[in-house]
Amino acid sequence: MQLKFKTLFTYLFLSVWLINCSGDDAPIIIDDDDDPIEVSPVVYEINADPHPKLSDYNFFKSPMSDQDPVYGVLPFQPASQLFTDYAKKERFVWMPENSSASIGQDNEPINFPVGTILIKSFYYENVIPGNTKKIIETRLMIMKSEGWIFANYVWNEEQTEAFLSEDLIFVPISWMHNGVQRDIQYQIPSSSQCFMCHYNSGANHPLGPKPQNLNFAIQYEDGQMNQLQKLKEFGYISNEVPANINSIVDYNDASQSLDMRARSYFEINCGHCHKDQGYAEFYPLRLNYTPTPDYQAMGFCVEPNLGGHPEIPDGVHHVVFPGNHEKSVLYYRMISVDDSFKMPVVGRTIVHEESVTLITNWINSFEEDCF
Secondary structure, eight states, X not given: XXXXXXXXXHHHHTTOEEEOOSTTSOOEEEOTTOOEEEOOOOOOOTTSOOOSBGXXXXXXXXXXXXXXXXXXXXXXXXXXXXXXXXOEEEEEEEOOTTOOBBOOOTTSOOBOOTTOEEEEEEEEEEETTTTEEEEEEEEEEEEETTEEEEEEEEEOTTSSOEEEEOSOEEEEEEEEEXXXXXXXXXXXXXXXXXXXXXXXXXXXXXXXXXXXXXXXXXXXXXXXXXXXXXXXXXXXXXSOOOSOOOOOOXXXXXXXXXXXXXXXXXXHHTTTTSSTTBTTTTSSOOOSOOSSOOTTTTTBTOOOSSOOOTTSOTTOOBSBOTTOGGGBHXXXXXXXXXTTTOSSSSSOSSOOHHHHHHHHHHHHTSOOOOO
């Protein structure tokens, strides 16, 4: 019996009663067949403003810092992840009762219903001095009737609560990364900055939850399962999951081809801006993933439409010079930390060393050309 779509009103009408509806546990409803039915305890009215505190939504069991989701809040994870100064992320999705999403094109976000909330927490492990985990922020995307809105929550030092903020905030963080101490001023973006990545075709859109990004298994409480199939099983997807999806890969997975890893990196870190009707569509570069690569659209032998910059050596005149990363403007923008020149523009204040190595090897794997 698919019970997600039965509403609480229906059960009350049929003389059902509610038990165990306090605390962290999901409310349990008993129907006329004596079957226990769980109902998500998340608290949100779609016509309301974002709550002032993260705990007001009741997304997580206590303590909230454990990020242990309540019933109805499902984890998800893209195959490749956006780099944010080495912060780790946990992602979840919640939908209100009597609603579900549908899958469309492989490379387009899932069609989420009004009331959907996407939840993403940013945290660090091995934080100095106590070698602890520290959550910095939790970002929500809420699907309103007029479209997606953003709500960013900043965690307190005690890791007991996160508070709504629309401001650009700098948080000092020191942690150990591969045996080396890192010290940064982590940037929590302002609400007005979020559209730079999420804007496309005149509106805001999610980036990660696309069929091509979620078409693999992750671990759930009851075992491993393909994420799209899990959403379908739970009732969060109404149509059938396609049998064949052109999917990206984890760009950190050395068992995958170098070309697929590089193009998967571009898709999740660059493709949301560098695509038709994206924030950077004016630039002669298309980095969103396509099953058949178009290397010229990815910058091969293309002259950039920007003036000179002191970080670009003399004689470098192409976005990507196949076969030689030192002749590629793309390389210099990836190793820059100059806010007016670095790529990606937002989300990092330091160099993502692993991606620089990946893209350097990818550029150098092609035969030299552009003479």
